[in-house]
Amino acid sequence: MGITTIPDNYKIPGPNTQFDPSQAGTPVAPKWMLLVGHPTAAANVPPNKAVACGTNADADIAFGPGSMLARMFKTAFKGVTSVPIICLPVPEPAAGVAATGTITVAAAPTVAGTLALYVAGQLVPVAIVSADTTATVATKIAAAIQATTDLPVTATAAGAVVTLTCKWKGLTGNSVTVLDSYLGTYGGEQLPVGLALTYPTGNLLAGGTGTPDFTSAIAAIGDRPYKFVGLPFHDSGSFAVWDQEYGFTDSGRWGPYRQSYGQIFSARRGTYADTFLWGQSNNSALISPMGFETQSPSPGWEWTAAYTAAAAFSINAYPAQPLQTLPLIGVLPAPADYRWNKAQLNSLAQVGIAIQGTDIYGGSTNQPVILREQTAYQKNAYGQADNAYELVTTLATLDERYTRVRQSLTNKFPRHALANDGTKFGTGKPIVTPLMIKGQMVSDYRAMELDGLVENADLYIANLSVTRSATEQNTVEILDPPDVVNQLRRLNIKAQFRLQFPLAAAA
Numbered sequence: 001m002g003i004t005t006i007p008d009n010y011k012i013p014g015p016n017t018q019f020d021p022s023q024a025g026t027p028v029a030p031k032w033m034l035l036v037g038h039p040t041a042a043a044n045v046p047p048n049k050a051v052a053c054g055t056n057a058d059a060d061i062a063f064g065p066g067s068m069l070a071r072m073f074k075t076a077f078k079g080v081t082s083v084p085i086i087c088l089p090v091p092e093p094a095a096g097v098a099a100t101g102t103i104t105v106a107a108a109p110t111v112a113g114t115l116a117l118y119v120a121g122q123l124v125p126v127a128i129v130s131a132d133t134t135a136t137v138a139t140k141i142a143a144a145i146q147a148t149t150d151l152p153v154t155a156t157a158a159g160a161v162v163t164l165t166c167k168w169k170g171l172t173g174n175s176v177t178v179l180d181s182y183l184g185t186y187g188g189e190q191l192p193v194g195l196a197l198t199y200p201t202g203n204l205l206a207g208g209t210g211t212p213d214f215t216s217a218i219a220a221i222g223d224r225p226y227k228f229v230g231l232p233f234h235d236s237g238s239f240a241v242w243d244q245e246y247g248f249t250d251s252g253r254w255g256p257y258r259q260s261y262g263q264i265f266s267a268r269r270g271t272y273a274d275t276f277l278w279g280q281s282n283n284s285a286l287i288s289p290m291g292f293e294t295q296s297p298s299p300g301w302e303w304t305a306a307y308t309a310a311a312a313f314s315i316n317a318y319p320a321q322p323l324q325t326l327p328l329i330g331v332l333p334a335p336a337d338y339r340w341n342k343a344q345l346n347s348l349a350q351v352g353i354a355i356q357g358t359d360i361y362g363g364s365t366n367q368p369v370i371l372r373e374q375t376a377y378q379k380n381a382y383g384q385a386d387n388a389y390e391l392v393t394t395l396a397t398l399d400e401r402y403t404r405v406r407q408s409l410t411n412k413f414p415r416h417a418l419a420n421d422g423t424k425f426g427t428g429k430p431i432v433t434p435l436m437i438k439g440q441m442v443s444d445y446r447a448m449e450l451d452g453l454v455e456n457a458d459l460y461i462a463n464l465s466v467t468r469s470a471t472e473q474n475t476v477e478i479l480d481p482p483d484v485v486n487q488l489r490r491l492n493i494k495a496q497f498r499l500q501f502p503l504a505a506a507a
Contacts, residue, residue, distance in 0.1 A: 003428025022411045027447075029403045032084045033312045034226035035072045036217070036233070037301055038168040039089040040064030047091045048216040050224070052084065063089055065149040066167050071120075072230060072305040075330035079309030083316050086226065090217050092169040096210020099173030101200035103141060103162040105134040113192030116183070119145060119164070120152050120176050121298035121332045128192045134160035137195065152176055152299070153205070166205060172232060173208035175269055175300040182297055182332065202294060211235050218245050223253070223260040227399065228315070230308035232301035234268045234289060239282065239376075246286040254286070254395075259406065261399040263287075263375075263392060265311055267303035269294055272344050279351030282376035285389030289376055290354040292368075293334035306331045307354070310370060311392065319396035320453055322487035323373040333358035333368040345371060352376040354392075372489070397453055397484045405480075408444050409437070418474060434476055438466035445482065456483040 004018045034050065042064035045051050053059050059073040069087050076085055115126040115137075126144045128137065138157040145155035145164070153164045153176060166173030178199055181189040191197070200206060211233060218241065231242055242264055246253045253260045267290040270278060275291040282289065290307050292300075306328040314323050333339065336359075340348070345355045355371045373392040380386040389395060416432040425431050442461055448454045460481060469475040 005430075022414070025407070025411055027404045027407060027451075029400070029407070030084075030225040031227040031312070031316050032086055032225050033076065033080070033228040033230065033308060034086050034088055034221065035069060035076060035230040035305060035308070036088045036090060036214075037063075037069035037072050037230075038067060038092050038170065038172070038212070039069055040067040040167045043067065043089060045089060047089050048220050050086045050088050050221055053087050054085075059087070060150065063087065064167070066152045068152065068168060068172060068232065068301050070150070071152060071299075072232065072301050075302045075305035076230065076309040079306055079327075079329040080313040080316075083228070083309075083312040086224075088217055088221065090212045090214065093210030093212050096169030096171075097208060098169045099166040099176060099205035099208030101164050101176070101178060101205040103138070103164070103178060104198045105137045105141075105160040105162075105196075106198050107194060107196035108132060108134050108137065109192040110194030111192055113190075113195075115141070115191065115195065115197075116181050116189035117141065117144070118177065118179050118182050118297050119148075121296075121302065122148070122151060123182075124148050124151070128195060138162050164205060166208060169208065170210045170212065171208050171235060172299075172301060174204060174206055176205040177203050177297045177299065178205070179203045179297060182335075184335075204294075211237055214238065214241050218242075223258055225260065225262070227262040228308050228312040229262060229264040230304045231264050231266045231287070232304040234266050234300070236281070239266075239284065239287060243284045243286055248285075259402070261395075261403065263311075263395055263399075265304060265308040266290065267292055267300050267307055269296065269300050269303075272340055272348070275348060275353060276351055279348060279353045279376070280378075282352050283378050285375055285377040285395065287376050288354045288373055288392050289352070290356055290370075291340075291348055292331075292356060293338050293340060295334035295338040296332060298331035303328070303331050307356075307370070311373065315392075315396045318452065319400045320393055320485045320487070322393060322489060323370045324489065326370045328356060328368045328370065331368060333366060349374050352378045352390075391487075393487055394484065398482075401448060401453055401482055401484070404448065405441070405444060408440060412440055413437070418468070418476065420468060434466045434468050437476055437478070438464060441466065441478070441480070448482075452485060454482050455485050459483065 006016050045062045051062055053073050056074050059070040063069040069089055073087055109128050109132055112129045115128050117124045117126055124144050126140050138160050141162045142155040142157035152167055156163050166176055183189045246262055248254045253262055264287045271294055292303050310326040314321055349355050349372050354374045356368050357371050358368045375390055377389040413432045416430045419431050419433050421433045421435045445457055445460055449457050463481040465479040467477050469477050
């Protein structure tokens with residue numbers, strides 16, 4: 001046997017061609033999005049089983065119209081279509097309680113008009129006439145909500161009161177908003193004259209309790225390439241189990257045995273003070289929780305889906321590129337008077353909160369964008385401040401690098417014997433030495449430098465160590481010191497202006 005594996009005792013004459021793809025492949029790595037959420041009772045797929053979804057209609061059929069998961073898919077699909085979207089329906093908490101809230105018609109209208117009602121950020125127009133009583137208006141509101149089947153709530157009217165109930169149990173229902181005239185007078189929205197409505201405290205449903213059990217759902221996803229997980233559950237228990245699944249331990253996806261990688265994106269509604277305090281309670285390199293203002297009409301699961309989609313869109317194309325200024329498509333920002341200012345946003349980023357803003361640099365687009373894709377990582381294992389994993393792009397770049405390294409080394413040396421450097425063996429023999437592996441590592445690093453993933457190749461080569469193990473003769477030990485590229489995030493400009501240059505300087 002020489003350069004092929006065809007044995008010498010094969011006696012049939014003629015050419016025998018053996019194909020070898022080890023030099024042909026280019027770096028490829030599937031990257032999928034995984035959206036985790038609740039279906040409704042109208043779902044047509046089994047729970048805890050990942051389902052590929054490709055259209056809004058498919059999402060409604062699979063998970064139920066108005067379900068958390070169907071609405072997450074619709075939001076994500078607005079932001080990215082180049083990444084496969086897989087949905088993971090998780091049962092509502094069995095012992096949970098559904099969130100509820102009421103709209104009370106406090107005064108009847110005196111003039112006809114249109115009530116621009118918003119439920120979970122979705123416009124539900126209600127036609128009003130001057131003869132409507134408070135009870136009539138309540139009945140119309142309930143009917144309009146019931147007719148809009150893709151809303152996350154059901155509605156009933158009794159007298160002048162409309163009761164809204166989330167379609168699933170759990171804490172997440174407390175993120176459903178109800179308000180009117182979001183666009184204001186300049187947007188053509190205002191209450192008909194005389195009509196007065198009262199809403200739940202903070203314009204939010206309340207009373208939802210319970211968190212899901214993810215045991216079966218996580219077991220079902222295995223090591224499939226779910227690189228972008230949209231997780232709308234941000235309670236400490238949910239964060240803990242997903243951080244463990246995606247973590248650096250021996251059983252985690254970033255551990256040395258699974259090496260399937262990926263990151264988790266989430267979003268949480270809250271006041272500035274509450275969000276600043278909550279951020280300090282987290283410390284995960286794998287989870288990037290985005291904060292958004294209480295007054296945003298859009299629910300947390302749709303902010304989660306928008307953030308996940310924006311990250312997937314960019315990282316799938318180029319993992320080292322910062323996410324700043326990417327639009328969060330499909331969600332509505334808080335009204336201008338309630339948006340966090342730059343000082344608040346800067347503080348939140350320092351306690352592990354990914355930050356967003358609307359018209360933060362001027363303009364009037366009313367489109368929220370990512371400002372910094374901060375992760376929840378703030379401290380090392382000893383509780384000391386650390387910034388090693390503070391940005392989503394760091395892990396995204398490392399994911400790309402080591403996926404390529406594994407692909408390259410297994411392609412080039414799939415079934416090789418191992419010999420010491422300097423061993424003499426014939427051309428084509430499936431034998432590899434540490435120096436040959438080092439050469440491949442250097443070649444791959446140069447290629448990744450051209451692709452904008454790493455830098456400082458000379459220093460990398462000087463510090464790269466590839467040696468045969470002194471204790472296990474079939475093992476090569478590699479100390480790999482890549483210098484991942486960074487991002488342009490700030491431009492610090494000193495404007496040293498003059499009213500007039502001195503004549504002497506001009507001369």
